[in-house]
Amino acid sequence: MDTLSIRSLVCNAAAVFSESYGAATRRAEEAGCSRQTVYEHARRVERRLQPPAPEPESAATAAPAVAATFDEATRRRFAATACAMGISLRQVEDLLRVVLGDDGPDHSTIGRWVKEESARAAAVLEALDAGCVERISTLALDEIFFGGGRPWWGSSP
Amino acid sequence: MTAAFCVNAADHSAATWEKRLEPFDRLEFAVSDAAKGIAAAVSRTAAAHAATAPPLTHGLDLFHTTMEAHRVLARLWRKAETPWDRADELEAQAVDLRRRGIDSRGRNPAVAAARRRATAAFEDVERQEAAWRRIRAAFDLFGPDGRLNDRAWAEAEIAAALPELSGPEWRKVRDFLADRRGLNFLDRMHRRLEAAEPDPRRRDAMAWRWWGRHGRPDAPADPRIAPIRAVAWRRPLEGDERASYDRVAAVLRDTSRASSAVECMDSVLRMQQSRHRRMTQSMLDLKRLYWNCRPFRSGPRKAACPYQALGLPLPTFDFWELLRSDPDRLTQTLSAQANAL
Numbered sequence: 001m002d003t004l005s006i007r008s009l010v011c012n013a014a015a016v017f018s019e020s021y022g023a024a025t026r027r028a029e030e031a032g033c034s035r036q037t038v039y040e041h042a043r044r045v046e047r048r049l050q051p052p053a054p055e056p057e058s059a060a061t062a063a064p065a066v067a068a069t070f071d072e073a074t075r076r077r078f079a080a081t082a083c084a085m086g087i088s089l090r091q092v093e094d095l096l097r098v099v100l101g102d103d104g105p106d107h108s109t110i111g112r113w114v115k116e117e118s119a120r121a122a123a124v125l126e127a128l129d130a131g132c133v134e135r136i137s138t139l140a141l142d143e144i145f146f147g148g149g150r151p152w153w154g155s156s157p
Numbered sequence: 158m159t160a161a162f163c164v165n166a167a168d169h170s171a172a173t174w175e176k177r178l179e180p181f182d183r184l185e186f187a188v189s190d191a192a193k194g195i196a197a198a199v200s201r202t203a204a205a206h207a208a209t210a211p212p213l214t215h216g217l218d219l220f221h222t223t224m225e226a227h228r229v230l231a232r233l234w235r236k237a238e239t240p241w242d243r244a245d246e247l248e249a250q251a252v253d254l255r256r257r258g259i260d261s262r263g264r265n266p267a268v269a270a271a272r273r274r275a276t277a278a279f280e281d282v283e284r285q286e287a288a289w290r291r292i293r294a295a296f297d298l299f300g301p302d303g304r305l306n307d308r309a310w311a312e313a314e315i316a317a318a319l320p321e322l323s324g325p326e327w328r329k330v331r332d333f334l335a336d337r338r339g340l341n342f343l344d345r346m347h348r349r350l351e352a353a354e355p356d357p358r359r360r361d362a363m364a365w366r367w368w369g370r371h372g373r374p375d376a377p378a379d380p381r382i383a384p385i386r387a388v389a390w391r392r393p394l395e396g397d398e399r400a401s402y403d404r405v406a407a408v409l410r411d412t413s414r415a416s417s418a419v420e421c422m423d424s425v426l427r428m429q430q431s432r433h434r435r436m437t438q439s440m441l442d443l444k445r446l447y448w449n450c451r452p453f454r455s456g457p458r459k460a461a462c463p464y465q466a467l468g469l470p471l472p473t474f475d476f477w478e479l480l481r482s483d484p485d486r487l488t489q490t491l492s493a494q495a496n497a498l
Contacts, residue, residue: 016330020225038417050183053385059235061159075479077453080474080477081477082311082445082482083230083443083448084443084444084447084476085442085447086425086428086432086444087432088432091432100207100223113267114440114443115439116439117480118439118440118442118443119439119441119442120480120481121442121445121446121480122438122439122442123448123484124479124480124482124484124487125442125445125446126484126485127484127485127487127488127491128446128449128464128469128471128491129162129478129492130488130491131469131494132159132467132469133161133180133181133183134182134183135183135184135467135468136159136161136181136183136184136302136303136467137183137184137185137186137211138184138185138186138187138188138411138413139161139178139184139186139187139188140187140188140218140413140417140419141174141187141188141189141195141419142189142190142218142419142420142423143192143194143195143198144423144426146165146426146430
């Protein structure tokens with residue numbers, strides 16, 4: 001428990017930090033305490049004035065926590081988005097294993113997810129296309145050869 | 158820029174195309190390359206919709222004309238470099254002989270002749286490139302003076318420049334240019350502008366203002382013109398003038414000459430083609446939904462996705478959320494919005 005005022009504490013510390021010869025001794029005599037106490041007060045003041053140490057990384061940003069939030073829904077989303085962008089199943093498998101290690105799904109699982117999401121896309125597009133038709137007054141048409149079949153395009157500029 | 162449909166079809170016949178175009182009863186303009194199946198389908202659809210829908214016009218995609226012209230020019234430039242390299246080589250040999258103290262005057266005529274051939278080859282390609290640039294300028298919405306381009310002016314410019322592109326390598330470009338559908342976008346633009354602003358003087362003035370604000374006009378030769386232009390182009394408009402300008406600007410913004418949108422999608426599919434053995438219909442659907450929900454990173458539509466740009470009133474434009482949403486509920490939402498309009 002502190003028995004000295006803040007003013008005495010700061011004065012004691014100032015005497016130590018001034019580094020002039022005999023200052024700590026003179027100050028101890030004036031304050032009626034030992035030289036050891038004067039030095040202790042200087043350390044306390046110094047600790048108080050130092051900037052706070054950086055907080056340790058929270059558990060939320062640590063790598064294991066990221067892996068923990070990479071649940072199956074997120075993995076599905078990652079796989080479907082990557083395949084929609086044009087990345088192959090094997091590449092998606094490799095990328096997921098970078099994050100998840102051996103816990104990552106294999107390409108057959110990813111292929112099944114993508115197939116399921118693609119089926120959903122077809123149903124959603126059926127609804128959206130009906131809404132688009134009445135808004136389209138200009139169409140750019142093109143065909144592109146992929147081997148067996150010929151996908152062809154209509155795009156509203 | 159919305160991918161409206163994408164089908165892995167067994168053929169590309171007119172009947173197949175016609176079936177896909179059938180639902181688009183508000184279609185006014187279709188732009189494509191010179192594919193005969195598409196042309197026939199557009200023609201049949203236009204005839205079928207004639208009684209109930211706005212007239213449908215078919216425009217030739219200028220992207221392919223431009224690409225073909227660039228390909229020819231690149232080949233011509235490569236060809237023109239050969240005599241230039243030969244002239245350099247002969248000249249270097251002559252210089253080397255002189256350096257060694259050997260009389261090289263006998264080689265001078267050969268060097269001069271090679272240089273003449275090289276210069277002639279360069280000038281020939283330059284002439285052809287200038288002719289192509291003149292033709293390319295005829296595809297713009299405005300002439301160099303800021304007046305609205307029209308079919309008469311564009312055809313005159315093309316006819317004036319075409320004799321320079323007489324070589325066999327230009328045959329394909331000449332065929333494209335001879336197709337009247339190439340300038341159909343200009344006819345349509347004028348029709349829509351007349352509907353947007355019936356007063357011809359005001360229409361031209363508003364179009365000129367748009368050209369000044371959105372085109373890249375050259376600095377005027379007479380410096381006194383600059384402040385006049387600044388006032389005409391930057392002065393805030395109010396009331397009728399403002400409304401007239403907005404209508405004219407909407408038409409000019411929405412005038413399409415090339416199917417660059419569909420070429421963007423082609424590049425996405427080719428990326429897929431390089432990594433996958435097959436392209437299934439379900440994969441095409443997934444890609445179409447993803448790219449229709451992906452916001453543009455730059456340009457006038459920055460931060461909006463194609464569905465937003467089209468004005469589709471969706472509860473979300475997020476690809477994943479849309480994929481998880483109930484199709485029946487989406488249909489109801491879109492139907493309710495359509496009825497409210």
